[in-house]
Amino acid sequence: MSASALIRSSAAVMAAKLASGEITSVELVQAHLDRIAEVDGGERGIHAFLHVNAEEALAVAADVDARRAASEELHELAGVPIAIKDLIVTKGQPTTAASKILEGWMSPYDATVIKKIRAARMPMLGKTNLDEFAMGSSTEHSAYGITRNPWDLDRIPGGSGGGSAAAVAAFEAPLALGTDTGGSIRQPGAVTGTVGVKPTYGAVSRYGAIAMASSLDQIGPVSRTVLDAALLQEVIGGHDPLDSTSLTDPSTGLADAARLGNVAGMKIGVVKELHGEGFQAGVENRFNESLDLLREAGAEIVEVSCPNFKYALGAYYLIMPSEASSNLAKFDGVRFGNRTLPTDAPLTIERVMAATRAAGFGDEVKRRIILGTYALSAGYYDAYYGSAQRVRTLVQRDFEAAFAQVDVLISPTTPTTAFKLGEKIDDPLSMYLLDIATIPANLAGIPGLTLPGGLADEDGLPVGIQLLAPAREDARVYRVGAVLESLLETKWGGPILDQAPALASTADEATAKIAAEEAN
Template sequence: MSLTHRNAAELGALMAAGEVSAVEVAQAHLDRVAEVDSRVHAFLHVAAESALEQARAVDARRAAGEKLGPLAGVPIAHKDVFTTRDMPTTAGSKILEGYRPPYDATVTTRLREAGLVILGKTNLDEFAMGSSTENSAYGPTRNPWDLDRVPGGSSGGSSAAVASYQAPLSTGTDTGGSIRQPAAVTGIVGMKPTYGGSSRYGLIAFASSLDTPGPFARTVLDAALLHEAFSGHDVMDTTSIHAEVPPVVEAARQADVAGLRVGVVREFGGEGYQPGVTARFQEAVELLESLGAKVTEVSCPSFTYALPAYYLIAPSECSSNLARFDGMRYGLRVADDGTRSAEEVMALTRAAGFGAEVKRRIMLGTYALSSGYYDAYYGSAQKVRTLIARDFEAAFHQVDVLISPTTPTTAFPIGERADDPMAMYLADLCTIPANLAGNAAISVPCGRADEDGLPVGLQIMAPVLGDDRCYRVGAAVEKAFEDRWGGPLLKEAPSL
């Protein structure tokens, strides 16, 4: 098997055993990027030179007898919303074109400390706002399963990079489903850790109370290894949790659901769900039962209001978070011809630098926070948020994990929903509750829809700091399905 088709744990073991060098692994992946990314467009920036340099450093440390972590020398694609001092950081926006941050995000630092080799920065919906990566100012990313379809979003570059074997691992951020939905529609694993379980320092903010960095991988174990590598408390982010990282790697290896109580969220299903998605989800339920899990239906009535609440809270926070992009200190500045006031330059810069979806959300949020509307919009949305957290709490008294389809449909064609924001927003219907309540949730492949042959994701939700349960159940499902399929789902994807 070629190096690019090996998973991260295998690559780590091969390098530890001295069978292959980090430079060879990095070069193989860079070659793969050169071969396929003109068609996929997962990367906004490929850092070939620095990747090889990092790989050489790992090889040198290993040669010097240093004990390295399990992912040392493993290549990774990094979502272009994390700051990197040696690479441009754009957040997929024109307003940050060419911007080079003077500091590394905490996640970036921890990737480097773990010896991961950063291949480059991946495409995303502008400022992580979207579910298709079509909102990137630098053009859409394409789904490796069907190049005319979207890879999900906002972390679509990261999902496509892993699904097209350009990297065994990638980073994402999940604000309303931006890791789980792209993972689902590209047939890979994507995890949203508990809010505060991974640091937001250096993550360009979309919605502060929701943004959560997390891993993409082709296996549940790989996702757990990456999760463990960059998570944990960070003094630079006071919303990061003071607690040990849950035992995610151990759970991924355990892969056992016997006796586990699994709840199916009643509110997710029926109308608006593609038949193939419903069928594959039903199969997953049966599979879990066959593995000894006790599956029951659980009602979470407030989940119905999650989408509208999210579309008040996230835009409100983003309207404030994105105020700093004013052309005064960094990034794009237009119309500064010496005749215009600072206020005009700010306004014209923002008009030129932000895309339509970003402007739409800034306007929504500005309105929702404005005097006289605050209580009705932002205030009510926060109450809904509390109710959703209570629904989760009540549900987790009855069951250990909750499951649902990750997203109501498979990957949709590029352009299909571009002019219909509401249709686009529905892609996050099932993923948003976990963001509003801060819970952990993962998406793992559960087959292909009969009508279009495209991958379907199973979402497994766990309590706050119960991240290990996501991995434990996810790994069990993965193992059982792979036994049934004779290998990973991704094997069925067309080769590029």
């Protein structure tokens, strides 16, 4: 098998080829490192990675090959490489949260999910780009430069985890870890044509993930297939005594659910408030086609109403910045973070903190800290933060009522396809609206999965379909997701990613093609 064909395989296929001895882990890792070198750098490269971990990844791969040659029993995904969002602390690699305030910081310990990745012997290719401290919807707010969408190098890859999604979409990695606070795994998945999952809150340990909003943050898998995501969640999930919000549920049965291949008799609810007006016509068309496919497969489609979802966006943008302002208070140049000294006297702790934060934080982080600090201030706490938490309860009750009628809920993942780089950078409210369909799941702590639903009529860009299930019922989104994925691939003649134009060539060739088109 050629290196090009190899890196386009699913993680499950790679694992099978490793187990059979058809390929080695060293060959697999090197093929991905070569792909990263080919498409990630340069002025118009994807720029999915902030740090490439070649030496360690190859060493882990060589160790896996030696153990496999000695007939040692290994994890199913042993030797399959993975990329890590640079919000998750990783010993031996920089962890910057894409912020100048943590530039060059090396963690003295591993996050729990990293320990589990190491235990499974999955080589880590490196750390991926994101919006600074996960604050953004486009990966344009990184202190280290933008990431480009492999489908169109002039468009955003989503955010905050655009680096992880772009790496998987560009075949630079078969798997990646992301974090999802209001859609930061699912929204990039939708606009890059990849699969992204936000597990049930507490199903995957958050220990070692740099916190933005602690009651909303969740680590989850990024992949190219539903089965691959299920396999990865089984690796990283499970109880962790180091995380006080960790569930005791075992992370088993997810891959089996994805392999079940049957939705006959299931009730699937269409959320009235999460499609229709305000959603791009091409997104609506692909969504309706997905409903038709599920109906033909034996599922019953039921419309449900969640009337309080219309308040979810407003509630989220009070809760999230309030928690962020508290979590980021420690990055002050005194306790944590690179220190910046004021340029004039006197030298006081307060002025050092002010100078450090002014230099270390970007505009979006400052915006959210200010908003959150205001919402938590005396005289405004009940009116803003308290009211938002009451709305959160109403959203949770809407979900409870909906799940009393159906097994899973379905909606478009985002109202539009990927917008152009720079198009919304000065209009944060417009950018926030891209998360309108993903935010309710974070407020309620339930699992959500996005998968590619096809290409929009208007621009030929990926459309995401979102599935939601009750808390602790992650297996349901994998079951329905895998069936819908298979039906859609039959309709579209194969995986949606195979139709991505920018992926058929190197970044340099793509640049030359664009220049030729502009010249004509």
